[in-house]
Amino acid sequence: MPTLTLLRHAKSSWNDPVSRDFDRPLNARGRKAAVTMGRELRREGLAFDHVIASPATRVTETIDGFAQGFGETMAPAWDRRIYLASAATLIDVLHGLPADAASALMVGHNPGLEDLVLLLVPDTAGDALRAEVEIKYPTAAVATLEWEGGWADLREGGARLTRFVRPRDLDASLGPDGD
Template sequence: MKTLTLLRHAKSGWDDPVARDFDRPLNAKGERAATTMGRHVRALGLGFDHVVASPARRVEETIAGFEAGYGATLGAVPDRRIYLASAVTLLDLVRELPADVERALLIGHNPGLEDLVLMLVPASDDDALRARVEDKFPTASLAVIAFDGAWADLKMNGGRLENFVRPRDLDPALGPDQA
């Protein structure tokens, strides 16, 4: 069984005057959320054989905070294609993962990550977890999708959503309208 974990970058600072969106840093809430998610992933016992990430500054800073909470370096490989990518582009990237990788982590942006979850996980009337993703995939949220077969053969509706965690699920202060 393969496991694909998707992590959206943490909350970025819109108040920071940068020339390009690519260079936007995290804000203080985003830094806290990234570290909190790293601690939670460590507590869940999740590990990764391969990590691919957008090279955007807010993703790099999310990785740094996540690693601090996780207690280990991820060794993320930057891939420019992830930056603001569509779900279709992300799916192509996942299909290119090395065959021997069992547990991959992809760190990037919305709407591509949310759309990828919804593309890979079939809708059903009783799937509350998928409905939460459909409602919103907030910053620093994490989705874990499992599927059988090879990365190259991953198809639409071919996965099972095993976990979806938002920062506010772990600390209400990291939810909307909180400082």
């Protein structure tokens, strides 16, 4: 049974004078949130045998902070298709993961990651985690999904959401401010 962990990039800076959205860096709160989320997933005992990520600056900086908190160097497969991708494109990327990858981390952007969770996890009454994702998938939040079969078997309504953690759940100073 594969495990997919989705990490949305941390809070980026809109005040940085970069010319392209792709080049936006993290702000101070985003850097702190990335480290915090890495520490939390290390504390929970997660491990990843495959990491795939958007090459956007805010994602590369998120991975750097996450790896610092997680205590391991990350060597992602950079995939430009993840940058601002739709849920359908993200599924295509995931279908291409190596068959022997048991636990993958995908680091990317919204609305694609949120849409992916909502597409893969059926809308059943009483699913509090899915309901939280539906309200908002904030920056640096992590969702973990599992399903029967392999990567090629990932399909609409076929997964279970087993974890949804937001930075504010771990540190109130990382709470919402309209992001």
